[in-house]
Amino acid sequence: MRIKLVHVVTVPVTLKHLLQDQIAYMIERGLEVIAVSSPGPILDEIASQGNMEVHCAPMSRYISPVADVVALWRLVRLFRKIHPTIVHGSTAKASALAMTAATLARVPVRFYTVRGLMTETRSGSAKRLLKAVEWWTCFLSHRVFPVSESVATTLIEEGLCSPQKMSLLGRGSSNGVDAEGRFNPSRVKKSDREELCRKLGIPDHAFVIGFVGRIVKDKGVEDLIQAWQTIRDRFDCFLLIIGRTEGQNPVSAAALEILQKDPRIVTVPVVENTQMHSYYNVMDLLVLPSYREGFPNVVLEAAAMEIPTVATTVTGCVDAVKDRETGVLVPPRDSLALAEAIETYLENKELLLRHGRAARKRVLGDFQQTAIWEALYHEYMLLLSKKGLAQAAGGQKDPADFSGVGRSRCRGN
Numbered sequence: 001m002r003i004k005l006v007h008v009v010t011v012p013v014t015l016k017h018l019l020q021d022q023i024a025y026m027i028e029r030g031l032e033v034i035a036v037s038s039p040g041p042i043l044d045e046i047a048s049q050g051n052m053e054v055h056c057a058p059m060s061r062y063i064s065p066v067a068d069v070v071a072l073w074r075l076v077r078l079f080r081k082i083h084p085t086i087v088h089g090s091t092a093k094a095s096a097l098a099m100t101a102a103t104l105a106r107v108p109v110r111f112y113t114v115r116g117l118m119t120e121t122r123s124g125s126a127k128r129l130l131k132a133v134e135w136w137t138c139f140l141s142h143r144v145f146p147v148s149e150s151v152a153t154t155l156i157e158e159g160l161c162s163p164q165k166m167s168l169l170g171r172g173s174s175n176g177v178d179a180e181g182r183f184n185p186s187r188v189k190k191s192d193r194e195e196l197c198r199k200l201g202i203p204d205h206a207f208v209i210g211f212v213g214r215i216v217k218d219k220g221v222e223d224l225i226q227a228w229q230t231i232r233d234r235f236d237c238f239l240l241i242i243g244r245t246e247g248q249n250p251v252s253a254a255a256l257e258i259l260q261k262d263p264r265i266v267t268v269p270v271v272e273n274t275q276m277h278s279y280y281n282v283m284d285l286l287v288l289p290s291y292r293e294g295f296p297n298v299v300l301e302a303a304a305m306e307i308p309t310v311a312t313t314v315t316g317c318v319d320a321v322k323d324r325e326t327g328v329l330v331p332p333r334d335s336l337a338l339a340e341a342i343e344t345y346l347e348n349k350e351l352l353l354r355h356g357r358a359a360r361k362r363v364l365g366d367f368q369q370t371a372i373w374e375a376l377y378h379e380y381m382l383l384l385s386k387k388g389l390a391q392a393a394g395g396q397k398d399p400a401d402f403s404g405v406g407r408s409r410c411r412g413n
Contacts, residue, residue, distance in 0.1 A: 006084040008036045008098035010059045010091045012043035017273045025373045075101035096133050099140035112141040116294030121218050134160045147295040148172040148319035169375040172319050173295045176369035183304035188281045200266050207237040210283035212298040216249040220289030225255050226335035235346045241267045280305040285345050291332050296320050303359035310341045326359035
């Protein structure tokens with residue numbers, strides 16, 4: 001018998017950008033990995049690679065009673081069909097459904113990665129409902145992995161999860177960062193930066209302030225725009241925004257107009273993760289004025305590229321940035337403090353370089369991917385051993401076992 005590990009995520013981009021290398025590592029360690037997500041071209045792309053079985057189960061990112069019941073039924077039926085040993089939920093909505101379905105299907109081992117808490121930016125009945133869902137998901141899980149110490153602290157303080165049930169993998173983050181390979185400043189050339197600057201319409205000599213994330217209120221985009229208007233006319237700088245606008249939690253029409261019309265704001269809706277190192281190479285400083293995070297991967301990626309970050313003193317950001325060492329932390333919703341922190345780097349290039357070097361050193365010491373993957377594998381084996389199932393793991397997967405694998409299973413789940 002082989003250990004079957006099922007990863008359940010709401011949208012397939014999580015599989016591609018956050019879990020793909022981790023999954024490959026688990027396969028090398030002898031586990032059979034199956035992925036479940038909402039359908040889409042990215043899921044089809046992952047399925048076509050042929051290294052794991054893929055199933056699609058449409059899931060809404062937001063609470064939708066009818067759609068959620070249908071998704072739950074599909075997951076229960078799927079788990080009863082494929083008999084997983086482990087179900088691991090990796091995004092909030094998918095995890096709530098996956099832990100419930102896995103419990104109903106009597107899956108022996110259930111894990112949940114808490115990537116962030118939507119409860120922190122909600123109020124009233126919406127907050128109470130989200131807290132109830134979070135508590136339920138943690139209650140049904142055998143082990144809970146908060147991605148940062150601050151997320152773990154919040155879970156405990158809010159009474160959402162027992163500390164005895166939680167494990168922090170290494171120093172935090174869900175997957176670490178490839179600092180030796182993709183996000184390595186020694187692997188990019190000055191000519192690469194010059195070429196991309198020309199493509200983006202940014203003068204090569206300009207100071208580039210970068211933002212990477214969804215263009216929504218909770219990411220502090222409106223605060224960033226206010227801070228930008230404070231500094232733009234006094235410095236030779238550009239603002240590079242990488243991310244999509246969204247209908248949920250949208251920024252104001254006035255903010256969107258500034259993003260679209262300011263000649264020194266460059267917006268790029270989508271950049272493939274395989275190309276993100278090139279865009280970080282254009283940036284001098286990353287800014288993340290978010291209202292909530294889990295552990296922002298963009299900060300680690302920028303840090304690996306020797307770029308400091310100005311972020312907010314919110315959950316997740318306080319773990320990703322060491323204040324006054326690898327960046328600067330400012331209060332959330334304070335555009336003036338944000339502008340002043342950005343100005344500090346605009347006026348002090350030596351400080352910029354020193355914090356950038358310290359940021360990369362910290363990533364190399366604390367956030368190597370293989371260390372986090374090994375810690376996760378150890379957690380899998382520890383709980384499997386306690387349940388008398390660990391002896392089923394081991395050995396490499398025979399290529400013959402992949403017969404029929406690589407097709408997106410959207411029917412009959």
